[in-house]
Amino acid sequence: MGQLVVNGLALGSIYALVALGLLLIFNTVQIVNFAQGQLLMLGAFIGISCAVTHELPMAAAWAVTMAAMALVGVVFMVLVYFPLRGRPAFLVILTTIAMGIVLENLALIIWGPLPVSLPSPVSGPPLRFAGVVVSMHQLFIFATLAVILFLQFVFLTKTRFGILMQATAQDLHTARLVGIPVKRTIAVAFALGTMLSGIAGLLVAPIFLAEPTMGGSLGLKGFVVSVIGGFGNLPGAVIGGLFLGLIETFGARYISSNFRDAYAFIVMITVLIVWPRGLFGEKSSEKV
């Protein structure tokens, strides 16, 4: 039982990280980026290229990956967001899905179809207590999620740029009228959101391996936990992620492993029926 809790929380933390990146962009420009999972995959492969292929020290590999992902985020904004500003939401959604497919096939061409492992940045024997095994990497995932959630909260509520970002999210046109550098604010949102996906990729690759198709399922789960938590709510996304990780793990153990993916959508539909705005929903959830 204890082992299931640990493994469920570790899995849920990954979902939560994907959701945090998704929401950072959504909260600024009201776009759901369905390529978030493929951006995670890209982060994993860039990390592998740095750490495994070019044998950079792990800290340098992480730094290069995060910088590269920030750049990818800005390029993504220029290619996907700007041309479609003001267009119907379904067009933007379709475009992000298409970008995900493009990224997947690009990865297949560049890195090939083989699954590849990335070493964990932390090492050491696993902790064992009462028959429960917790690996160092799982602890690192928990710690990273906590730190990112805290930093994101501080950034959005305590820094000038974070407050500008929130103002842009509330009303883009008014923000522009009052002199907020909207383009720069949106660019930072895309850069940070994509960077978070990259971090999720760096955390996932040591335990799940990296392969071009790895992002589809994780991206979708990130969306599901965002909906469960109440779209737009950061702590809600984290709680939703951890909740979904536990549901999946316990469902696979005690109900049936055949329907593991179905649990996510059953939970999402149930939550939407009972709480249409999600567990911690705000008004912005209506826009989903």
Added chain:
Amino acid sequence: MTSTFFKASIVGATAVCLSVASTHPSRADAASCPSPIPLGLTTALTGNVALLGTQARSGVEFAVDEINAAGGINGKKLALTTEDTGSSSTDALNAMNRILEGKPLVIFGSMISPHVFAQTEVVTKSETPFMVGATNAKMTSQGSKWMFRIHVHDGQLADLIPEYLVKTLGKTKPGIIAVADDYGLGASRGIQASLAKLDANPVSVTSYAPSDKDMSAQLLEIKDKGADSVILFGRPADVTLVVKQMNDLGIKLTMIGNSSLVAQTTLNNLTAAEADGAYVIGGMIPQTSTDPKILDWAKRVQDKYKVPPDNFTVSYYDTVYLLKSIIEKTGCDKAAIRDALAATKDWKGMLISYQANALGDLAHTLGVYRNKGKTPELIGPIKESGF
């Protein structure tokens, strides 16, 4: 007298003509082949089964290139057209329709059973020999006399894995974990049936979706229910995760599974401790060969495609050479090629000999392997009952 002599002359002349024709078949048949000789291949080059699909491409293409570099078949080059099936059966059918427009002499299908099931009808209607690696046990039972399977199948594994586990390794309480697709679930059902015959019913039967990354719940169930061994059936990427997670959870059980456990891509991502001790029954792999020619071949294939060749690569490679030997004898008549394939007996490939049964299955020899650290060791070949 004159009449008798005349009749004898006609009979003699006819006999001479027939004997000349029968002693020079290749010269006559070579002329019947188009130049170049068109071949088709449909396999997954993109999508989530691309890792497998590219092995078919590597095997066929490598052999075609070798044959063309050596002058072709009776002086005629081979022209291979390849279409990507992606990861869906609909795309596989569309890919096959595009291939059929080119009127190939022979078509190579992939090892992804749902894709091949979707293609069988149109290929059968086209009356084109169809060489497939698809492992679903029922693949060759569809009644198509044009289909031939060039790789061992799940039905053989479903019989041999439980038998080896129970009779040789002495394990009677296995847990089963398999990928939840046509491949894994079909094998899981077959294995359960074979275990029942051996009076060794599994204590736990679990599965995971092809896209799943966390199999810890299933592994904990197997452990909690008191299994003495694990039967694992999956693709290299997910098998790697299962083995890693078993190790992370401290579950130490005898493991036996399909050839994904000795695939180079699996071993590359496991530590020696994680890989060590796993048993495998599956198609023969080139890596354990001691023949320098085979090892050199494996290296050249890896250098060219950046992916180590596996059991499927070998099968597809062999098949092109089997086809070459048949065309050299029969020419390019599709029905004659089909009949020759159906009559295949003890044709020696790179690692095994091929022999056709009534259904069109050509491969009946499997390998039993055990990982010593990250190095698979061949315990020995094992043959399907009756071969």
